[in-house]
Amino acid sequence: MLSSKQQDYLNTCCHRWNLKIGATGSGKSWLDYAVVIPKRLLALRGEGAAVLLGNTQGTLARNILEPMRAIWGDELVGTISSDNTARLFGQRVHVLGADNKKHVARLQGMTIEYGYGDEMTTWNEEVFQMLKSRLRCPHSAFDGTANPADPHHFIKRFIDSDADVLCQTSAIDDNPFLPAAFVENLKREYAGTVYYNRFILGQWTAA
Numbered sequence: 119m120l121s122s123k124q125q126d127y128l129n130t131c132c133h134r135w136n137l138k139i140g141a142t143g144s145g146k147s148w149l150d151y152a153v154v155i156p157k158r159l160l161a162l163r164g165e166g167a168a169v170l171l172g173n174t175q176g177t178l179a180r181n182i183l184e185p186m187r188a189i190w191g192d193e194l195v196g197t198i199s200s201d202n203t204a205r206l207f208g209q210r211v212h213v214l215g216a217d218n219k220k221h222v223a224r225l226q227g228m229t230i231e232y233g234y235g236d237e238m239t240t241w242n243e244e245v246f247q248m249l250k251s252r253l254r255c256p257h258s259a260f261d262g263t264a265n266p267a268d269p270h271h272f273i274k275r276f277i278d279s280d281a282d283v284l285c286q287t288s289a290i291d292d293n294p295f296l297p298a299a300f301v302e303n304l305k306r307e308y309a310g311t312v313y314y315n316r317f318i319l320g321q322w323t324a325a
Contacts, residue, residue: 120153121293123288135260136259142265145295146288155206159208162232165255169211218242234261266321266323289320290318
């Protein structure tokens with residue numbers, strides 16, 4: 119069962135860049151590993167690489183691959199091998215960190231048919247800039263998620279540009295499946311801080 123926000127994303131994520139920016143626990147990543155990533159990988163035409171990017175390989179394994187494996191099983195969701203790839207739904211997928219500019223070299227020369235990004239506001243900007251030039255199939259597409267950060271962040275500037283970007287924003291209350299007591303506790307714990315705006319309301323707010 120999907121929330122109205124999740125269903126709306128599935129109905130509109132046909133852009134070159136499809137981003138979900140919002141509160142922690144608002145259901146952004148769950149939709150991706152349960153529906154979006156499998157759907158995109160199964161639709162690949164073999165004209166370029168598939169890439170998962172995150173803060174580190176470890177965060178990708180924890181945030182994306184492990185939850186996907188719990189839903190889809192070991193047969194469809196493999197583990198990261200020594201060559202920085204994993205088999206997902208029959209496709210070879212590059213699994214790369216993005217927190218340091220040294221990772222730029224791993225993207226150089228690639229043609230990316232599908233890219234996915236986790237925790238995008240933790241990335242190094244040079245990695246993101248290189249990624250743009252690698253999505254060079256006519257139908258290349260990217261899905262990504264992030265918690266909002268400072269309003270001057272390079273991801274926010276990109277969202278506000280003239281690029282072909284769908285950006286869905288969400289607050290914690292947009293996820294009807296979270297226990298009410300948990301949500302209330304978080305609101306109390308973050309009250310009066312910049313993290314209330316970012317992690318509860320899903321707003322880009324300066325520290």
